[in-house]
Amino acid sequence: MHIPSLLTERFSDALGRCDFATTIDHLDRYAGMIRPAGNPKFGDYQSNCAMPIGKLLPDSNPRDVAAQVIAQIQLDDLCDPPEIAGPGFINLRIKDSFLQTQLKAMLDDDRCLVTACESPKTILLDYSSPNVAKPMHVGHIRTTVIGNCLAKTLRFIGHRVITDNHLGDWGTQFGIIIYGYKHFGDPEIVRQDPVPELAKLYRVVHQLMGYHKSVASIPKLESELEHQQAEHSVAVEAANSAEGKDAKKKRKAADSLAKKISATESALDAARKTIAKTQSDPVMMQRAAEHPDISQAVLAETSKLHAGDAENCQLWEQFLPYCKDEINRVYDRLNVSFDYTYGESFYHSMLADVVADLTQRGLASESDGAVCVFLDQFEAPMIIQKRDGAFLYATTDLATLRYRTEHFSPDEILYVVDARQSEHFEKLFAVAELTGLSDARLVHISFGTVLGEDGRPMKTRSGSLIGLESLLNDAVDAAYQVVCDPERVNKLDPPMDDDEKRQVAETVGIGAIKYADLAHDRTSDYKFNLSKMVALTGNTSTYAQYSYARTAGILRRIGLTEAEVVERAKTSGLLLNHPAERALGLQLLQFEEALQSVSDNHAPNHLVDYVYATAETFSRFNDQCHVMNAETPDIQNTRLALVVLTGRVIKKALELLGIDVVQRM
RNA sequence: GCGCCCAUAGCUCAGCUGGAUAGAGCAUCGGACUUCUAAUCCGACGGUCGGAGGUUCGAAUCCUCCUGGGCGUGCCA
Numbered sequence: 192m193h194i195p196s197l198l199t200e201r202f203s204d205a206l207g208r209c210d211f212a213t214t215i216d217h218l219d220r221y222a223g224m225i226r227p228a229g230n231p232k233f234g235d236y237q238s239n240c241a242m243p244i245g246k247l248l249p250d251s252n253p254r255d256v257a258a259q260v261i262a263q264i265q266l267d268d269l270c271d272p273p274e275i276a277g278p279g280f281i282n283l284r285i286k287d288s289f290l291q292t293q294l295k296a297m298l299d300d301d302r303c304l305v306t307a308c309e310s311p312k313t314i315l316l317d318y319s320s321p322n323v324a325k326p327m328h329v330g331h332i333r334t335t336v337i338g339n340c341l342a343k344t345l346r347f348i349g350h351r352v353i354t355d356n357h358l359g360d361w362g363t364q365f366g367i368i369i370y371g372y373k374h375f376g377d378p379e380i381v382r383q384d385p386v387p388e389l390a391k392l393y394r395v396v397h398q399l400m401g402y403h404k405s406v407a408s409i410p411k412l413e414s415e416l417e418h419q420q421a422e423h424s425v426a427v428e429a430a431n432s433a434e435g436k437d438a439k440k441k442r443k444a445a446d447s448l449a450k451k452i453s454a455t456e457s458a459l460d461a462a463r464k465t466i467a468k469t470q471s472d473p474v475m476m477q478r479a480a481e482h483p484d485i486s487q488a489v490l491a492e493t494s495k496l497h498a499g500d501a502e503n504c505q506l507w508e509q510f511l512p513y514c515k516d517e518i519n520r521v522y523d524r525l526n527v528s529f530d531y532t533y534g535e536s537f538y539h540s541m542l543a544d545v546v547a548d549l550t551q552r553g554l555a556s557e558s559d560g561a562v563c564v565f566l567d568q569f570e571a572p573m574i575i576q577k578r579d580g581a582f583l584y585a586t587t588d589l590a591t592l593r594y595r596t597e598h599f600s601p602d603e604i605l606y607v608v609d610a611r612q613s614e615h616f617e618k619l620f621a622v623a624e625l626t627g628l629s630d631a632r633l634v635h636i637s638f639g640t641v642l643g644e645d646g647r648p649m650k651t652r653s654g655s656l657i658g659l660e661s662l663l664n665d666a667v668d669a670a671y672q673v674v675c676d677p678e679r680v681n682k683l684d685p686p687m688d689d690d691e692k693r694q695v696a697e698t699v700g701i702g703a704i705k706y707a708d709l710a711h712d713r714t715s716d717y718k719f720n721l722s723k724m725v726a727l728t729g730n731t732s733t734y735a736q737y738s739y740a741r742t743a744g745i746l747r748r749i750g751l752t753e754a755e756v757v758e759r760a761k762t763s764g765l766l767l768n769h770p771a772e773r774a775l776g777l778q779l780l781q782f783e784e785a786l787q788s789v790s791d792n793h794a795p796n797h798l799v800d801y802v803y804a805t806a807e808t809f810s811r812f813n814d815q816c817h818v819m820n821a822e823t824p825d826i827q828n829t830r831l832a833l834v835v836l837t838g839r840v841i842k843k844a845l846e847l848l849g850i851d852v853v854q855r856m
Numbered sequence: 857g858c859g860c861c862c863a864u865a866g867c868u869c870a871g872c873u874g875g876a877u878a879g880a881g882c883a884u885c886g887g888a889c890u891u892c893u894a895a896u897c898c899g900a901c902g903g904u905c906g907g908a909g910g911u912u913c914g915a916a917u918c919c920u921c922c923u924g925g926g927c928g929u930g931c932c933a
Contacts, residue, residue, distance in 0.1 A: 224875095226872070226875085227872080229875080229876060229877095230876075230877085233876075237875090237876090239874090239875060242874095242875075242913075242914080243874090245913085246912085246913070252913090253913080276876075277875085277876050278875085278876080278913065278914075279913095280875075280876065322933080359933075362932090362933075363932085363933095558930085559930075559931080560931085561930075561931050563930080563931090569859090569929095570858070570859085570929080570930090571929070571930050572930070573930095574930060574931050576931085577931045578931060579931085581931085583931070583932080583933085584932080584933050585933095587933095610860085610861075610927075610928095611927060611928060612928090612933080613860065613861090613927095613928080614859075614860075614928060614929070615928095615933085617860095637861095639861090639862095640926090640927085646925095646926095673895080676895090679893080679895070682893055683893075710869085710870090711868095711869070711870090712869085712870075712871095714861080714862095715861090715862075715869085716861095716862085716926080717868085717869080718868070718869095720868075723868075723881090723882075726881095726882080726895090727895040728881080728882075728895065728896090729868095729880085729881040729882060730869090730870095730880070730881055730882095731881090731895095733895065734895070734896095737893085737895055737896090740893080741892085741893070741896095744892070744893065745892050746892095747892090748892045748893095749892070784872090788872060791872090792872085792873090794872090796870080797872075800870075800872095800880095803880085803881095807880095810896055810897070811896095811897070811898095813892085813896075813897090814888095814894095814896065814897045814898090815897085817891065817892070818892060819891075819892050820891060820892080834892095855893085856893090856895085
């Protein structure tokens, strides 16, 4: 049920019958100018087509155009008589009888009256794609949650969706683990308890690498800082002695130097912290002394792996399943899954061929020892093979694109990846175009950064990234505080046992993080605020989940199953008597509009907005329209039907967002 | 230097691709529970949409410039 589409058809017909039909091009563009009414007093929808058409006609005005359209349009079954307002708006109010008929039909439809799209496409979604062997952190939330939501929504709309988690399973992080295992590992412990042990080995080697890197960087940073400070004082003097426009310019230059100084200072600070962390631990200090060239050694282990060294390949094969277990634990908890998990390693054998192919066709060429694809639009080329012969992620992405094109022939490929990589994707898409690698529509679904309270990318106090699991735990703990608040829980009969409490806390806590992420516009950064996310009030998952629980509670209380409610409503019919009933009914029929908008714009926040609006409309209904004390049986049946439909729609919408519901909370 | 992105209420954010008086949520203040869970509902307060021009019936939205922030920028991913 997509009411604007219905209205668009009617307007299309009407416009075609108007006097100006032959003089105006693209009439359908104007027919489609249907929007929800800006204000309830104007009705439910409005058409804005008369204004632009009026502008195109020399001896006519928008209100005349609107009058002519209204004279031609056939809307009797759908709307009350349309009204012209303001400069030429056509205001439309949906007939109650239409809403009632549709809601009745909705009772029998497990798709909540969302029709499958007419021209399904094959859409491949690339999302999540963490590096295995490395703990998942806060940065993985967005790609995972947004990708999951888009995949579910597009699939529900009727597209053929293929999800592929492009794991980083072939990079330096494996060199790290292999090195750690060889030097600090205990085969027995790894055998018995592989997942935490490998994670520990990763942390140890990573810390040692960080330590040496920081030690090496300090003198450089210090001299850089000195240099910058000298430059700065010169610049300040120059600014002070200059006049007019010149002074302003020089002042600006000085300010930009000051900014560079503070950046260098914070880099120094971070390096010192890293060093201090290792220095405070005698065991680690000794290891650091014993492994001075650890970074190079790790790279060497990685190269050996890539070159097919027997021992390293065997270790990689041994460790990979455990690393996958580790991330799968998080996916299980997030309730996220993929059709395919071809990691980077899967494409390893195809990389040389990609380079050879492009070189042979004259599209790639050697430059400074590296193999590059030069693109007119970009200053820097896309490098596909390093001077030392190693391949890069650009190479892997090309190989991946070729494989996906050959095996899935997708109409579209969506890459759900951080906005900071947009230039990489522009280049990748340009190369794909240049080389004819794929005819699919390639889209970078970019997203902003998760920031801390201070507006800086979210980090722990010591400067490291925040682990995803601990974040989830915090959210669940916070949710538990709410769920177990005795004042609330005591109202429930029968009382909640510990098991149910824990389950509700898990569902609410995980939901809170996902919901808050999806609620923001995909492309903007947002500040992560746990206490707001699990808050009891406002636009949170808690509110939506609570609304669902209320619908379930009403049915429980009245002692009827969904099927029984549906049966009753079908025999007695649906009559919208109260404004709150009507508002809720209309809201429920707008589900497809929300999903369409998510799909058109790859914008999950539009679905969040819809969920919130639905929950809000239900709360208002719940406040004003009592079900048990309804004046007549027919009124009660109508309200029960609305309760059931609301429950279904909220549950389905949350499901598409990747969020579960509970029966009571 | 070059490129991309951003600036909306005290705070956190929307704003459906140019439409009517710019909206939510927090926060603040004031109302509403003998009734299906008050995690609710109803009001009030709060904005020169960073600034200046331009495009037109009409601009937070499109164009130009300015200011202030963020990110990226030849061998990491």
